[in-house]
Amino acid sequence: MITGENYIGFQKSSEGAITFKTFNPQLNIENDTVFSEANLKEINQAVCLATDAFRTFQNTSGTQKAKFLNAIADEILELGDELIETYCSETGLPEGRAKGERGRTIFQLRSFAELVKEGSWVEATIDTAIPDRQPLPKSDIRKMMVPIGPVVVFGASNFPLAYSTAGGDTAAALAAGCPVIVKSHPMHAGTGELVASAIIKAAKETGMPNGVFSNLNSSGIDVGVQLVKHPDVKAVGFTGSIKAGRALYDLASHRKEPIPVFAEMGSVNPVVILPNALKTKGNVLAKTYANSITLGTGQFCTNPGLLLGIKSEVLDDFIENLSEEIIKIEPSCMLHPNIIGSYETNKENLLNQDRLNVVSQYDADVNINYARQAIATASGSAFLENPAFHKEVFGPFSIIVQCENEEQLEQVISKLDGQLTGTLIADNDEASNYNKVISALQNRVGRIIFNGVPTGVEVCPSMVHGGPYPASTDSRFTAVGVNSIKRWVRPFSYQDWPNSLLPDELKNENPLDISRTVNNKLTKDKLN
Amino acid sequence: MITGENYIGFQKSSEGAITFKTFNPQLNIENDTVFSEANLKEINQAVCLATDAFRTFQNTSGTQKAKFLNAIADEILELGDELIETYCSETGLPEGRAKGERGRTIFQLRSFAELVKEGSWVEATIDTAIPDRQPLPKSDIRKMMVPIGPVVVFGASNFPLAYSTAGGDTAAALAAGCPVIVKSHPMHAGTGELVASAIIKAAKETGMPNGVFSNLNSSGIDVGVQLVKHPDVKAVGFTGSIKAGRALYDLASHRKEPIPVFAEMGSVNPVVILPNALKTKGNVLAKTYANSITLGTGQFCTNPGLLLGIKSEVLDDFIENLSEEIIKIEPSCMLHPNIIGSYETNKENLLNQDRLNVVSQYDADVNINYARQAIATASGSAFLENPAFHKEVFGPFSIIVQCENEEQLEQVISKLDGQLTGTLIADNDEASNYNKVISALQNRVGRIIFNGVPTGVEVCPSMVHGGPYPASTDSRFTAVGVNSIKRWVRPFSYQDWPNSLLPDELKNENPLDISRTVNNKLTKDKLN
Known part of the structure; x- marks a missing residue:
């Protein structure tokens, strides 16, 4: 049952004066539960408990941590329909998506359980002594990875399970031996509380210390700011907008003791479409990309917001095809009125720019909070000259850039901000003629995809979900896959x-x- | 031959208006060469060349990079006596130290050559496709480490070879495939130029691209500031003071695109001496620590600046022994008048604090620029109450803290800033009774040493040279050993x-x- 309270370690607490509710975008009404935002006393208690818990949790064996992580997965499944219903009521997303995301979350937790149970992830390295070495004896030195300390996790609005309360950041931190304090996302505070209850149950069942996990409600930025500034917090995980992620990074880097912030932020996920590919499979591509652009109402960090091609008749044909395909797709609900509000504003601002042409926009009536997908075109030079065209519009919207030639295509790619992904659409023989284009793309992204779509982030050790700034605050780490523990x-x-x-x-x-x-x-x- | 010019890639250049000379602290005179500080045009050229060079260097094979690194080592040896003489004339350090440090530098370069020649360091990870997986096919995904881009390296004053021009930061960055721009240390600009000439020779011999390495002279902070702010610089390595390291970190984190700064900074390297150890080997310890405190005139980042014990007669005896031993040691020369000036000022400021007692200080006449070693004592409570006692005094100086009891010892350790090292002096049976003390020490340091001295940093894969802030800006990396490539x-x-x-x-x-x-x-x- 959802109570609206915070979890300060094992204890439920609601001492703060600020309250808020979540919103059902499908019904366009507030949900019932009144959530209590954590106050400063509760925040400090949570950090103090986490610091105490770290003393024992940092030395907890891999076997014990694996039991804890698996128990979290079990307890999340135990939540059953209530979790799925709450998820849907707080996001407007369909049940299938909720179940799929739950599956991903469970899989992540169990992957980390496997990792720490097996144990080799600590990169144990031993150099034995050479007592008679000249001119000086060599000592015996042994190294391993140890947890960094209490971690604060900020969940993402668009993945209430897999990138939130018990999502990848939390699972990785707990696996490492770091207590976690979640700054719950206000849009899915109920989903967050249910998952938090599962984590707390699992912690108690498996004998974890009080404070190994806390869940703090918040309606604005205060709770997050206080957490990141707290001297006993040692690292921050975040998934969300560039503006919010950068603000947290700045806060953390201004501390007396700066701490690492891994923020996975915005991305327009450029897709480079080479000419021969357009000739041989332009029609299929138009369908595929209409689907990818509108998948989950475009609310994916890997949504393809930018298609890059070289001016030609086949590119014109592709644009026409995509224009037709994209309006065939039924519009769907966005996560929250604020999010559709931002979508409409950002899209309008962009469409009002000179030298950007709307070529297709869904214009029939839609339900409230449903997003109208659109695509626009711009020339390579217009794109190069207007930084506004480089920004992410979170939602089902893409710009197709018509470059003059290969050189301009390379230039456009080089001028892009850092990205999570880059995609190359090419005939097999064609790609090897575009080495400079590919090389430019590689230097701007964390993952490069051949003849696919960027949406869909496989959870596996070889995945990089991250990239040069502002895709993430530190390109040296990934947010997905077991190696994300290295953060x-x-x-x-x-x-x-x-x-x-x-x-x-x-x-x-x-x-x-x-x-x-x-x-x-x-x-x-x-x-x- | 030293010319005083910068290396802008393969080109010598001296267009700037600012000039400076290095100083021979043993002779107390300026050295002859007039160095030309790089101006903004030269700085921009160096970065531009590095960015160009990155396009090819990032794809250079491990075998080729190994040849380059080994050629650098060979060319440094080729410099012969001129390098050793220049080193000594710019540091006041003895020839033996110069040769030892050259050996360490060569060893580091060859270790990285081995690493990249073998090639497994890239952590290649492959997850093969499962085309018939339900509900969605699994893609083939493959991951490896790739270089981050041009790296700026700031050398340390106290290690003109091993932590400077071709030191660990540079060797690691070149091994990774990152072009390097060195901001040469003004105190050893001649040594730096010689080593730079060796790197440039090696780069030409082995067919590396122009811009793979540049060496920029500087007398103040301007060159460094411009480099760190340059949008095409992608990472920074630094060894030096907390003040300078933090300033660079702040600059880098204020950029539009923040970049990682690995700064290895100050440390007082606490040594915890347990009671039984004092009983059984107090005399030997006093000799050992008198040597460690004064080694290299105390100019090591791992110099033991803080000895922590529990009040007792044996601790009093140890303090008396150490007092006697330390003044038996012949004073030696510091690197530069500025450094001895800081040493004397910092020591005086500290000795003027209430509740700090000087127990031994070398007080006979010494040559100019030679440092007088000293030790002082303070109670645990005095130490806890006065943050000034926690700061590093760079030079042959240590404070012995006399704690009331084990609890206070643990408290003192917990209140310490982050440290490179922590040392435990204990009888074998004794240590297991001090779990809380050891655990507190572990949480403050990057490396923990049993019955040894912190001075001496073995170059091997299991070494961690780094630690919680301010020992370094990011405790997740090491500055020494082949794993330092991960930065x-x-x-x-x-x-x-x-x-x-x-x-x-x-x-x-x-x-x-x-x-x-x-x-x-x-x-x-x-x-x-």
């Missing part, structure tokens, strides 16, 4: 440390049977 | 990319024969 850990060395006092990961006898780099060789062998 | 690379994914267009590291046939994680299994096998 929340630091390497730590023991020099000449007694074997009995070393963590199991580094003991001579390798009791956890993990892979370790011993004197430059990867092995599971014991040391003599 | 300058980012993960990059290819989705459904044609095999022929993939980099060799990710091709089906594994032509480089590197270790790769294929469908969660580490293997060198080819893919079918």
Whole structure:
């Protein structure tokens, strides 16, 4: 049952004066529950508990953490229909999407459970002593990854499960051994509370310390600001807009002790369409891209907001096809009146710019809070000259840029901001003639896709979900896949440390049977 | 021959109006060469060349990069006595130290050459396609580390070779495939120019692109500021003071596109001495620590500036012994009049604080620019109450903190700023009774040492040279060892990319024969 309260560790609490409700965009009404925003006292309590919890949680074994993570997955499933109904009532998204996203969330939690149970992820590295080395003896040095400390997680509006309360950031941080404080997203505070209740249950069941997880409600920016400024918070995970992500990054970098902020932010996900591909599969592409642009009402961070081609008749044909295909798609609901409000405003502002031409826009009547998809075109030079064309319009909207030639195409790509993804649509033989274009694209993105669509982010170790700024605040990390744990850990060395006092990961006898780099060789062998 | 000019890529250049000389602290005179500070035009040229060079250098094979790195090592050795003499004339350090540091520098370069020649460091990760997966097919996704872009390196005053022009930051960045622009340290500009000439020679010999390396002279902060603000610079490496490191971090985080700064900064390297250890080996310890405190005139970032013990007669005895031992050591020269000036000022300021007692200070006459070592004591409560006691005094100076009891010892440790190292001096049986003390120490440091001294940083894969702020700006990385390459690379994914267009590291046939994680299994096998 949703109560509207915060979780300050294991304790429910609602001491703050500020309250708010979530909104059902399909019905265009507020939902019933009154949520209590965490006040400063509650925020400080949550951080204090997290700091205390870290003392034991940082030394909790991989096996125990795996039990905790799996229990969270089990308890989320236990929530059953209430979770799905709450999700739908707070997002306007359909049930199938809710269930799919729950599946992804469960999969992520279990992947991290596998990772920490197996244990080799700590990158144990051992260099044994050489006592008789000249001119100086060599010490025994052993290194492994250790958790960085309490992590604050800001959930995304558009993924209330997979990138929110028990989403990738939280799962990775808990797997690392970092207590988590979630700044709950106000648009899905009910979904957040239900998932938080599952995490708290799981923590109690598996004997985790009080404070290993807290869930704080918030209607505005205050709770987040206080959390990021708190000296005992050691890292921040965020998914959302560039404006909000940058604000948190700035706050964190102005602290006396700056802390890492991994913010996954905006992206227009450029798609480069080469001429031969248009000739051979232009029609299919138009259908595929009409679907990708409107998928989830365009509310994906990997939504293709920019299609780049070289001026030609086939490109004209493709634009005509896409124009027809995109208005065949039934409009769908956006997450919140604020989000559709921003969509309409941003789209209008852009469409009012000189040298941008609307070529297709859904113009029949739609339900309230439903988004009208649109596509527009611009020349390569117009695009190069107007920075407004480079900005993300969050929703089902794309610009097709008609470049003069290959050189201009390369130039357009080089001038793009950093992106999560870049896509190349090409005939197999064609791509190798466009090395400079491909190379320019690679330098602007975190992931490059061949003859596909950017929407859809596979959860697997080889995935990079991140990229050069402003796709993320630090391109050296990924937000998806088990390697996203690296955001929340630091390497730590023991020099000449007694074997009995070393963590199991580094003991001579390798009791956890993990892979370790011993004197430059990867092995599971014991040391003599 | 030292000319005083900058290297703008392969070109020597001295267009700026500002000139300066280096200083010989042993002779207390300026050295002859007039150095030309790089002007804005030269700075922009260097960055522009680096950006151009990146286009080819980022795709240069590991074998080629290894040749380049080994050629740098060879060319540095070729410099012969001129390098050693210049080093000594610019630092006041003895020849043995110069040769030792050259050896370390060569070893680092060759270690990175080995690493990139072998090639597995890119963490190649492959998840193969599952076309018939339900409900959606799974794409083929392949990931590897790629270089981040041009890196600016700020050398350290106290390690003109190993942490400067061709030091660890530069070697790691070049190994990664990142062009490097060095902001040469004004105190050893001649050493820097010689090493730069070796790098340029090596680059030409091995066919590296013009702009892969530049060396810019500077007398003040302007050159560094312009470099860090330049939009085409993608990362910064720094070794030096907290003040300077933080200033660069702030500059970088205020950019439109913030970039990572890895700054290795100050540290007082706390040494915790447990009671039984004092009983059994107090005398030996006093000798050992007198040497460690004064090693290199205390000009090491791992110098033990803080000894922490629990009040007792044996601690009193140790303090007396250390007091006697430390003044037996012959004072030695500091790097520069400015550095000895800071040392004397910082020491005086501290010694004038209430509740700090000087227990030993070398007070015989010394040569000009030679430092007088000193030790002082303070109670645990005095230390807790006065933040001035927590600051590093760069030079041969340490404070011994006499804590009331174990609880206060733990409290003192918990209140410390982040540190590069922490040391525990204990009898083997004793340590296990001090879990809380050890745990507190671990949370404040990057490396923990048992019954040793913090001075001496072994170059090996298990080394962590870094730590919580302000030991470094980002505790998730190390400045020493081959893993320091991770500061300058980012993960990059290819989705459904044609095999022929993939980099060799990710091709089906594994032509480089590197270790790769294929469908969660580490293997060198080819893919079918």
